[in-house]
Amino acid sequence: MSVPSVPELLTAAVASLGGTQRDGQLAMAEAVGEAIDGGHHLAVQAGTGTGKSLAYLVPAMRHAVDSNETVVVSTATIALQRQLTERDLPRLAKALTTPLDREPSFAILKGRANYLCLNKVHSGVADEDPGAELFDAFDLSRMGREVTRLREWTSDTETGDRDDLSPGVSDQSWRQVSVSSRECLGANNCPYSDDCFAELARKKAGASDIVVTNHAMLAIDAMSPATILPEHRVVVIDEAHELVDRITSVTTEEISAAGVSQVARRLGKLIDDETADALVGAGEQLEQLLEDSPEGEWTRLPTGAPLILASLRDRLWNARNAVGPAPQAGSDPEAAAARQMALSATDSLHDAVVRVLTVFGEADITKRHDVVWLSADRFRSTVKKVLRIAPLSVAGLLRTSLFTDSTVILTSATLTIGGNFDALARTWGLPAHGGSPGKDGTVGDIDAAGWRGMDAGSPFDYPRSAILYVGKHLRAPGRDGIAEGTLDEMVDLMNAAGGRTLGLFSSMRAAKEASEKLRERVGFPILCQGDDTTSALIEKFAADEATCLFGTLSLWQGVDVPGPSLRLVMIDRIPFPRPDDPLLSARQRDVDARGGNGFLTVSANHAALLLAQGAGRLLRSTDDRGVVAVLDSRLATARYAGYLMAGLPPFWRTTDPKAVRAALSRLTTGAARS
Known part of the structure; x- marks a missing residue:
């Protein structure tokens, strides 16, 4: 049987699902199909409302059925995993059963600890x-x-x-x-191997056309010599703007006195008292070292650290070797489980210590591949010092372990920074193209670079649907809390919007400060992240049009509230990373050392990506209208302002506070009449 083309399948799917096919959706689906057939990588920016899930699932299903090969779809969030496996894939599989001559199958696969x-x-x-x-x-x-x-x-x-x-x-x-x-x-x-939930999930995934997983599993599969995911040739990465952060998280390790104590407890009676006491002593030395050391990046080991870490490494190795042989299979499952857990914890900590010592074995800081820093984790009234180590870059890992072995489709509503794909491409380990997408939405020479970028556009009429307002007259944000003039501006904007405000703040401290002070000045309920679970707060916000919701990072990317409950997205300041963030500071310094612009490459790109994600919270349907207000004058006056603005949707733009308040008031009046 000849398999129908991607456009034919997309038309059949849209008709069956009762939707409307969009030009951007069709263009994206065709581009994904061409990339899969041609074996080249593709980065697709597809704005909200494009229908990007359908645009990549249709060609993915077509390829899986036609070639009898599994296609892996990776997401960053549980919410999107659920959307794909509980809504999109079941409906699409049924819609394509007739044209594909069989019903495509799908499964979800997570890490064993899930x-x-x-x-x-x-x-x-x-x-x-x-x-x-x-x-x-x-x-x-x-x-x-x-x-x-x-x-x-x-x-x-x-x-x-x-x-x-x-x-x-x-x-x-x-x-x-x-x-x-x-x-x-x-x-x-x-x-219990025959009934093991994790193994049953792997077995089902191995027999499925589409396997949905997450970025962490994708990283583990890429790094592991063992087979984690089913054999595959094509990978679709949705929410690709989060790929680097998720991979970095997976490859970050930590060392703490509490971790040594945990290992010692798990080893318990598996080792002799002398070996156990030596390990406990090494943990006590580590605790004192960390307590005496300042927080922040370690560019060299503190006095005494080489001996203490080497001692801990050796004590862990001795403890591991002191563990007796495993009990005969099936004879004592409880003892076998306790032994395996102890060995796992010991190996993990030992490997982390070796990794730290290896970093400082290289005297030239510019040749190091990892960053080491000490942080203080606070839990209630307790402070725990933790030494962490993370890769300076994951580009090499992605280039050699992902892009070399698979055809990769990367997509998100936000992939261009400063008007092109190059910033994110470099972090993925792909060569830069240079230039912005042309009239057809594409950029890149596939033959030269092995990948191309595409902007599928958006169904929204941005200039007619929304306003981008920058508070140019406001004092630039400082470190002393929110300025009184900025609070006054927030009050005016919220009153004009009749509530209906999503406040996105650069820190939880700022979100709490604003919510506490503004509750006394406006007549609308203000919810603040931390008052309840994030999902519960979003539900309350969406249910009452007058309610406002303030918060930080997870709200910048995790809010989808179409309709009249959201008319104003209010951003307190450009979301640059904290200057004391050790990993991003090290990455910025590394770019500078190589002759690049560290601020633009790291800090500005970080801010641009978050700004675009935050602005994207406003328009979630074609009927939505409203304002994105950035209360940071630097977005209008700083030398990097144009670079940041280039990544934002083409809203109608103004710095006139009276004009934006009038527009919000008209929207509020119109909503009240309807």
Whole structure:
């Protein structure tokens, strides 16, 4: 049978689903199909309302059915995973069953720690002693109730997937019934291997046309010598603007005194007292070292650190070698599980210590590939010093482990910075093209670079639907909290909008300060991130048109509220990274050392991406209208302002506060009349 073309399948899908085909959607679908057939990489910027999920799923399904090959679709967020597996894929599979002559299959695959471990549930092996210094009696009682519910859930669930549990449980409780891939006994040694939820999910994925996973799993699969994902040749990465951060997170390791104590507890009776005491002593030395050291990046090891870290490395290695042989398969699953968990924790910490020592084995800081820093993690009244190590760049990893072996489609509503794809392409390990998308929305010589970029546009009439207002007359933000003039401006804008405001702030401190001060000055309810779960706050915000919602990072990218509940997106300042962020500071310094512009390449790109994501919260449907207000005069006056503005939608732009208040008032009056 001849498989229908991508345009034919898209037309059939849209008709079956009762939607309207858009020009940008068709152009994107055709480009994705051509990239898959031609074996070249493609980056597609597709604005809200384009229908990008359908635009990549249709050619992906076509390829999977025609070639009998699995296509992997990776997302950054659980929300998009759910949208794909619970709504988009089931409906699309049914719509394409007739033209493809069979119903395409799909599955979701997550990391092993996302699934219940039957051996851990039935053996009763505790993850760790929670520690009285961190958890009070109420916490422990709650955890006990949650673990009991999890054990009862084991007999009811068909998937063992944490995300299927409602209501959810704390991370601490979930760890009591789950294992990481390193902690897993393996199918040959586990008495529950035939019923293992993680293995069943992998088996289903291996037989599916489309496998939905996340960026973390994609990274682990790329780095691991073992096969994690089903064999595949094509990868679609949605929410690609988050790829680098998610990969960086997966490749970040940490060392702490609490971590050493956890390893010692897990080893327990598996090693002799002398070896255990030596490990505990090394942990105490580490604790003192970290307590005496200042927070921030380590460009050289503090006095005494080389000996202390080397001692810890050796004590961990000795402890690992002191662990006895594994019990015979199936003879004592509880002992086998405890042994494997202890070895996993020991290996992870040992590898992290070796990695830190390796960094400082290179005297030339410009030749180092990792960044090391000390941070203070605060939990209630407790402060825990943690040494972290992360890659300076993941471009090399992505280039050699992802782009070399697969045809990769990258898509998001925000991929161009400063008007082109080059900034993100470099972070992915792809060569820069230079230039902006042409009239057909494309850029790049495939033969020269192996990839091309495409802007699929948006169905929104941006200049007629929204205003970008920059508070040029306001004092530039400082470090002393929100200026009184900026608060006055917020009051005026919120009153003109009749509430209906999403406030996006550069820090949680600023969000709380603004919410506390403005609650006394406006007559609208103001919700602040942290008052409840983020999802609950968004639901309340969407349900009441007068309500306002203030928050920070997760709201910049995670809010989808079409309709009259959102008329004003208010941004307190350009979201540059904190100047004391050790990883981004090191990346900026590295660019400078190589002759580039570190500020523009790192800080400005970081801010531009977040600004575009924040501005994208406003228009979620073609009927939406409103204002994005950036209360930072630097967006109108600084030398880099044009670069940041180039990544924003082409809203009608103004710096006139009277004009923007009048526009908001007209929208509010119109909404009241309707």
